[in-house]
Each structure stands twice: as structure tokens, then as C-alpha cells.
Amino acid sequence: MEVTRRHLLLLLPAAAAAWKFVLAGTPEASPNYKLAEHWWEMLIDIPKCIGCGSCVRACAQENDVPEGYYRTWIERYHVADYQIERPEVESPDGGKQGFPPDESSGKNFFVPKLCNHCADSPCTQVCPVGATFISPDGVVLVDKSYCLGCRYCVQACPYGCRFINPKTHTAEKCTLCYHRITKGLTTACCEVCPTGARQLADLKNPKDPIHEFLRTHSVQVLKPHMATGAKVFYDGMDGSVR
């Protein structure tokens, strides 16, 4: 068909309308989810953690975490008497298969760890390309298609929560199961925790039991001196935990 000037002029509005859809990008996966109505955090009740490793296994399965890398992991602390400054910490295979028995004297306990989803996170501040960010609902995420794999963020995280995925060569970390929480589900780790040691909480939801818990318990965050605004709260945490 010969494209006359008339044809071209007729085509223009249609092309403009189509271009609008192209520019709009991928539609939201959860249309009923309102970003501004949530502020996610997690509560970890250390006296309830039994070190079973369910959370680590579930996380790996839910998020396809490569073998030998962990988005969440469990540490076993061994604090000998008077050695609060020098705890012995171990995490064989991230605690995925549980922990071998240890009957040594002193204080032993488990500490589950994950991204703290800091409100003033150092990792997002160092990204040179805007590939990692704090979402409006308080989750620190990585835009895979934008990440260069420069590792700045891996170095910047004071909690060691990031790694470079050996397949994609981009930064990877806990997403707080963003694909689940935006659908009204809890995270995979919280779902399978058999003792309720991990609880997902929404600080912007006035009905969330977290508010009552925070009022009535002494909770701490990891490395508060780094002023990261960490949002993973630990209840019953020993002073030796780093």
C-alpha cells in the first residue's frame, strides 16, 4: 500500500495512543495494594528460635537463592562466662540443615539474621545508578535490570546481607518476599517458622499486634550505633550479638 500524506496523518493518533501503552511499562502485579498504606518491618523473638533452619530452607526455595548464598541465615552464638565481647559465632551452611549438638558450658542461643530493611540504609545511598532503593512501603529492593554488579552496596551493608548472584552477576538480597506481602501473604520465612520466632509486621497498620508488642517489650536493633534505621527488631537479644 502506498502511504499517502493522508494515511500518515490518520495513523498518527493511533500511534500516539499505542506509544502511551509502551511507555507505561509493566502493569502493577497487585492492583489492590497501596504503597502508601504500609511500612514493613520484622520482629524476631530470639528466645523462641530453635535453630531448625526452616526459614533458611524456605527462603532458598521461595526465592531461588543460589546454593551457598543466603538471604536469611541463622547464627549460633556461644558466649563463655565473662566473654561477652568475644562471642563464638557459627553458621554452618547458614543453618539450613540445623546445628550439630554443642553441650559446651556457657550461654548458647540462635540469632536469625536477614536484611534489616533500614529506613536510612547505607546500601541504597552508595548505588551509582539508582538500581537499589527503599520502596515507599519500607522495603529495600534491587532493580535487577538496572544493577551493574559493582558491589558498592555489598560493601556498604554493615550487616552482610547482600551478595552478588553468581548467575546474574547482579546484587541480590532479601526482598522481604515482596511478591508475597503485596498479595496479602506473609514472608516464606515467617510462614514456616514453627515457633513464631519471626513475625512480619506492618507499622502503618494500626491493627497489627506489633504496636502492642513494641509498647510492652524491650526490643533492640542490630548495630544501632550505625544509625541505619534498621527495621528488624530483636526481642530478648543478648549484648554479645553483633
Add this chain to the structure above:
Amino acid sequence: MFKDIEHLIRLATVMAIAVVAFLVLRAGVVPRSFGQYGHYRGAAMGEIAARPIAFAGHDLCETCHSDVADQKRQGKHVVVACEACHGALAKHADDPASLTPAKLDTTVLCARCHEANSAKPKWFPQVVTADHSGGIACDTCHQPHRPKIETKPETESKAEGKK
């Protein structure tokens, strides 16, 4: 006014073309949603949220398996979600015929939580499995969904355990 003004006009034209070229390139390269919420691609959140789930969640399990949920409610394992033991089963929840949950080995499974370890909290029930059962599968005596052994209806609990 100026001598040789066409030099300046030429320079201005080159600069104007450069600015326009920059703006066109920038519009083409920077994604539409960049800067929507901050210095990042707003559409990235939708892409991350679009990932399919692996764990269905115990609420969904209980819509079909209400009998098991009732059993669990009678014991301490009421707090343990289905997929903590049975594994990720969102595929089974989507289409029950597509995936049958694997039979579980209670000798391994129960020990993960209940094997004695000094780092486990004192309130948590623990056994040294080697002394407690000597390698016999836990579900020989215990019914995993309601693990406390009742003294009376032994035949019943055994029948349930085989289920």
C-alpha cells in the same frame, strides 16, 4: 552590529542541535517510571512483585484440608504451618492433581526441631533421638498433627498416624 555574525549563528545552531540531541537521547534511554517515587525505576517494584509464589500459606491449605486443621487444633502443633513440614506446595494448591506432596520421613523431619541442643530455648520440648527412639520413625508412636500420646485411644491414634 557584529562583524561576521554568521559565525555566532553557526555556533548557536550547533549548540541547539546538541541540546536537542541530548534531550531526545535522554528521553529514549531513561525509563518512563524512573523518578516516579525517587531516584530509581518505579516499575521495578511491580516486576519484583510479579514473581510467582512457592509457599501457598496455611490459610489456603486449610480451605481443603480442614480435617487436618481440626486435628492440629487439638495439639501443640497448631502453631506450625503446614508447609513448615510438607514443603512449598503452591503448585499443589493451584492444581491439586499436578503435584502430590511427597511422603515425609519423620526420623529426619521431627529431629530438625526436636533434637536436643543446648542453644535451643529450655521451654522447647527436646529429645536425644538416639536415646528416645533409637532410630525408629517418630510417627510409629506419635501422630505428627497432634503429637501428644494419649494413653487411652491408642488404636485410634495409630490409625490416624498412618494417614
